[in-house]
Amino acid sequence: MPSRRLLLAQAAALAGAALTPAAWTSAAARTRTPDDPFRLGVASGEPAPDGMVLWTRLAPQPHDMGAGMTSAPVAVSWEIAEDPQLKRTAARGRAIAVVDAGHSVHVEVAGLKPDREYWYRFTALGHASPIGRTRTAPAAGASVQRLRLAYGSCQKYSAGHYTAHAALAKDDLDLVLFLGDYIYEEAHTGKGPRAHPAAEPLDLAGYRHRYAWYKADLNLQAAHACAPWMVIWDDHEVVNDYGADQDRTNPDPARFLKRRAAAYQAYYENMPLRRTQKPVGPDMLLHRSLAWGDLAAFQFLDTRQHRNRRTCDAVSDGKLIPYDCPERLDPSRSLLGRGQETWLQDALRGSRANWNVLAQQYLLEEVFTAPGKLSNDGWSGYPATRQRLIQAWQDAAVSNPLVLGGDIHCFFAGELAARPGGKPVASEFVGGSISSLGRANSDIHRLVAANPSLKFGDGEQRGYGRVEITPKACRVTFRAVADALVAGSPVTDLARFVVEAGEPGLKTA
Numbered sequence: 001m002p003s004r005r006l007l008l009a010q011a012a013a014l015a016g017a018a019l020t021p022a023a024w025t026s027a028a029a030r031t032r033t034p035d036d037p038f039r040l041g042v043a044s045g046e047p048a049p050d051g052m053v054l055w056t057r058l059a060p061q062p063h064d065m066g067a068g069m070t071s072a073p074v075a076v077s078w079e080i081a082e083d084p085q086l087k088r089t090a091a092r093g094r095a096i097a098v099v100d101a102g103h104s105v106h107v108e109v110a111g112l113k114p115d116r117e118y119w120y121r122f123t124a125l126g127h128a129s130p131i132g133r134t135r136t137a138p139a140a141g142a143s144v145q146r147l148r149l150a151y152g153s154c155q156k157y158s159a160g161h162y163t164a165h166a167a168l169a170k171d172d173l174d175l176v177l178f179l180g181d182y183i184y185e186e187a188h189t190g191k192g193p194r195a196h197p198a199a200e201p202l203d204l205a206g207y208r209h210r211y212a213w214y215k216a217d218l219n220l221q222a223a224h225a226c227a228p229w230m231v232i233w234d235d236h237e238v239v240n241d242y243g244a245d246q247d248r249t250n251p252d253p254a255r256f257l258k259r260r261a262a263a264y265q266a267y268y269e270n271m272p273l274r275r276t277q278k279p280v281g282p283d284m285l286l287h288r289s290l291a292w293g294d295l296a297a298f299q300f301l302d303t304r305q306h307r308n309r310r311t312c313d314a315v316s317d318g319k320l321i322p323y324d325c326p327e328r329l330d331p332s333r334s335l336l337g338r339g340q341e342t343w344l345q346d347a348l349r350g351s352r353a354n355w356n357v358l359a360q361q362y363l364l365e366e367v368f369t370a371p372g373k374l375s376n377d378g379w380s381g382y383p384a385t386r387q388r389l390i391q392a393w394q395d396a397a398v399s400n401p402l403v404l405g406g407d408i409h410c411f412f413a414g415e416l417a418a419r420p421g422g423k424p425v426a427s428e429f430v431g432g433s434i435s436s437l438g439r440a441n442s443d444i445h446r447l448v449a450a451n452p453s454l455k456f457g458d459g460e461q462r463g464y465g466r467v468e469i470t471p472k473a474c475r476v477t478f479r480a481v482a483d484a485l486v487a488g489s490p491v492t493d494l495a496r497f498v499v500e501a502g503e504p505g506l507k508t509a
């Protein structure tokens with residue numbers, strides 16, 4: 001075991017270094033001894049006015065099955081301070097990393113001051129982690145003048161580099177939202193600029209291994225180290241296009257639920273989530289709210305776990321179904337499940353926030369992906385849920401509703417109305433994807449031209465969205481990576497939009 005002196009020298013070298021991707025990469029490089037257990041980085045999440053979750057997972061050999069850990073429990077110390085040099089300690093403690101949790105650590109810090117930055121680090125097995133930056137949320141109802149966040153989704157490792165993460169880590173953010181497809185479960189085909197082991201994960205060991213492979217990426221680590229994250233999943237954290245207990249390729253629900261339990265457990269272990277989110281068998285509570293003073297309230301949706309079964313399979317072509325398939329319109333079917341819909345309606349009714357942001361997985365607007373055909377995988381397979389949501393925004397006179405989404409590997413900006421062609425009720429901003437491949441712009445531009453509620457679409461650029469919310473306006477910038485197949489490719493603004501408070505609908509800026 002390295003001496004305490006080595007540990008202290010390492011810690012001093014790393015202090016205050018983890019605030020840019022370049023600094024994170026060099027700090028991480030300095031600790032990359034063969035027995036360094038912090039090779040998956042550090043993360044924080046679930047910011048509250050008095051604290052947040054601090055996360056790490058011990059993995060000295062991220063690319064090996066078992067990540068180089070034995071079954072022995074390991075003591076992990078943590079500290080959080082008011083300064084980047086960790087001199088003004090605000091709290092510290094010890095956690096135990098156990099094999100049953102994949103040697104992950106989730107520390108729920110409390111007792112901190114609202115609306116301020118903090119810095120944190122872990123030590124274990126004679127090593128110190130690089131330092132991460134995080135922050136607390138503003139006090140409940142406090143007057144807040146600005147919130148800066150980035151959102152992303154769909155980071156297929158084999159499809160591209162995480163240049164978008166390196167860019168957002170430099171954006172001086174209060175918050176990062178990840179809207180799903182953090183990993184892809186698919187077997188590696190040999191295509192794309194980066195490889196991981198071929199086998200598709202089917203059990204807990206397999207999913208842990210896939211997360212470790214993804215999380216060893218230094219740009220992803222830098223993005224986690226720059227700000228607290230709020231995460232929701234989509235389908236690929238378990239398997240493509242699953243819903244509830246249905247897997248398209250494995251029709252046995254009991255067997256599928258075992259796989260879902262393994263996937264949810266691995267998701268929990270690898271994300272900075274609270275104990276409230278810890279899975280029980282195949283069930284995990286992921287929909288939840290976040291308040292940012294009086295400025296913004298967020299609802300994070302889970303559109304996979306609680307939905308009713310897929311519809312119109314008898315007349316489907318893959319996931320495409322005719323728009324007039326009668327089952328599709330059945331009002332008893334829900335994408336969210338009754339419990340989550342009730343929770344959402346209560347949350348919207350109870351919100352006093354100026355901006356009300358729905359963070360979810362898809363494009364909410366109903367668009368035809370082929371003439372007369374819609375996908376039965378997202379909101380368009382459950383139009384009554386979408387209608388009830390728009391109704392809830394109107395009935396509760398929800399202040400400035402806004403939707404952020406992912407899943408479809410394209411950038412879209414659009415408006416949502418109660419009826420086609422009606423007055424906009426909310427605006428939505430979807431995508432793009434961090435690295436997953438999208439669709440040709442010839443298709444996307446045709447789609448935008450055929451759907452007047454869509455104001456912008458691009459399927460060829462990879463990237464992320466940056467959002468600045470003030471009491472007067474919400475500004476959204478689509479950020480595009482010039483070429484995600486090439487590491488370190490430049491990142492520029494693809495499009496800019498503004499939504500003025502009190503005026504539903506978006507303008508280009």
Ligand SMILES: [Fe+2]
Pocket residue numbers: 153154155180181236407408409436
């Ligand atoms: Fe995706």
